[in-house]
Amino acid sequence: MLRSPGMPALIAMSLLGFTSFFLTLSALPLWAVDQGVPEALAGLVTTVMLVATVGCQVLVPAAVRLIGQPATLAVGLFALGAPTPLLLLSDQLGWLLAVSAVRGLGFAILTVLTPLVATQIAPPGSHGRAIGLYGLAVAVPNVAAVPLAVALTDAGHFPVVAGLGAVPVLAIPLVRRFPPPPPARPRQAGRARLPVASLAGILGLLLALTLSGGGIFAIVPVQLNESGAVVTWALLLLGVTSALARWRAGSLADRAGPARLLPACAVVGVLGLGLLGWGAAGTGAGPGALVVLGAAIFGLAYGGAQNLTLLLSFDLAGPDRRTPASAAWNATYDAGTAIGALLIGAVAAGSSLTVAMLGCAGLVVVTAVVAVVSARGRA
Incomplete structure (x- = not known):
């Protein structure tokens, strides 16, 4: 798979693009609080970025038809990376929200088109492995960038984080290294529209898991800010297990089918959220270990479900409707992250992080x- 034409370029572009996103995911809310933004509104910078992302994702298929896939990717990389250092021009909430919204437009393009490119590169019967390898390239920045950015921000070095956030611009020359997308085939009767009901059932589980993940990334550093080592290890291990699960789930899905693996993802996710919530209720080394363990276990479901639900979405849509299916999947993913950053923050501030995690479970x-009923119905 690594030798497939275009795959090295896709991996490099994904690494650079998603590094920018993950650098600010937890660090920007933390820095905003340090600058005087109320804690209850800390997640708003993430929410605004992802609301802009979701709003733009539905327009990506039209942009590809208008200017082509390479030019659309170039615009997305520039819009995501170039504005990031501008966060340093003002610490006012309105300015942070405006810059985040512009970055969200670029992130929308990147998230819709990169998994689509992975399926265009993959040989028949290997879409799971291709999506898994792409998912690993997306998850590696999560492993490194989130805890690094939090540590740098805690140490007063957020300007370094903002500067590193411009790296997607370096990937712009890579956009022409992919094989051209296959020509569109005439639509068959009954396939002109996405199977919305079945797709919504499967994406509902993705929404619940990304809502939980968005809350963990944005709010756990704020709620547990007196336990810096616990937060760093929790976010690091969540990223590691998520990366491994998203990668390996692709190979398993090619052999067993993605629908069969969904129940296991749900069980693991509930277990991880329960342990994290239990640990957040106490203080000391024991509860801290539960927070770290819960985050690591939740990462398995968080990463695995991303691969499985994306493959199921592409299966449901068929070869000719994968661009809107990718847009729907990514809109769900980013909406969940955005809602989680704001909702979990509000619940945790008004009640406790434990209550918020149990609600997510x-x-x-x-x-x-x-989701299981929808997946079995598809089969």
């Missing part, structure tokens, strides 16, 4: 039942 249970 209940949501995963409910949506998992619907």
Whole structure:
């Protein structure tokens, strides 16, 4: 798979693009609080960016038709990376929200088109492995960039984080190294539209898990800011297990089918959220270890479900509707992260992080039942 034409360029572009996103995911809310933004509004900078992302994702298929896939990717990389150092021009919440919104437009393009390129590169029957390898390239910045950025921000070096956030611009020359997308085939009767009901059932589980993940990334550093080592290890291990699960889930899905693996993802996710919430209720080394363990276990479900639900979405859509299916999947992913950053922050500030995590676990249970029924119906 690594020798497939265009795959090295896709991996490099994904590493650079998602590094910018993950650098600011947890660090920007933390820095905003340090600059005087109320704690309850800390997650708003993430929410605004991802609201802009979701709003733009539905327009990406039209942009590709208008100016082509390479030019659309170049615009996305520039919009994501170039404005990031501008965060340093003002610490006012309005300015931070405006810059975040512009970056969200670029992130929308990157998230919709990169998994689509992975399927265009992959030989038949290997989409799971291609998506897994792409997912690993996306998850590696999560492993390194999130804890690094939090540590730098805690040490007063957020300007370094903002400067590093411009790296997607370096990937612009790579956009022409991919094989051209296959020509569109005439649509068959009954396939002109996405199967919305089945797709919504599967993406509901993705929404619940990304909502939980968005809350963990944005709010755990704020809620547990007196336990710096616990936060760093929790975010690091969540990123590691998420990366490994997203990578290996692709190979398993090629052999067993993605639908069969969804129930296991749900069970693991509920277990991880429960342990994290339990640990957040106490103080000291024991509860801190539970927070770290819970985050690591949750990462398995968080990463694995991303691969599985994306593959199921592409299967449901068929070869001719994968661009809008990718847009729907990414809109769900980013909406969940945005909602989680704001909702979990509000619940944790008004009640406790434990209550917020247990609520997320209940949501995963409910949506998992619907997702399994939808996946079996597809099969």
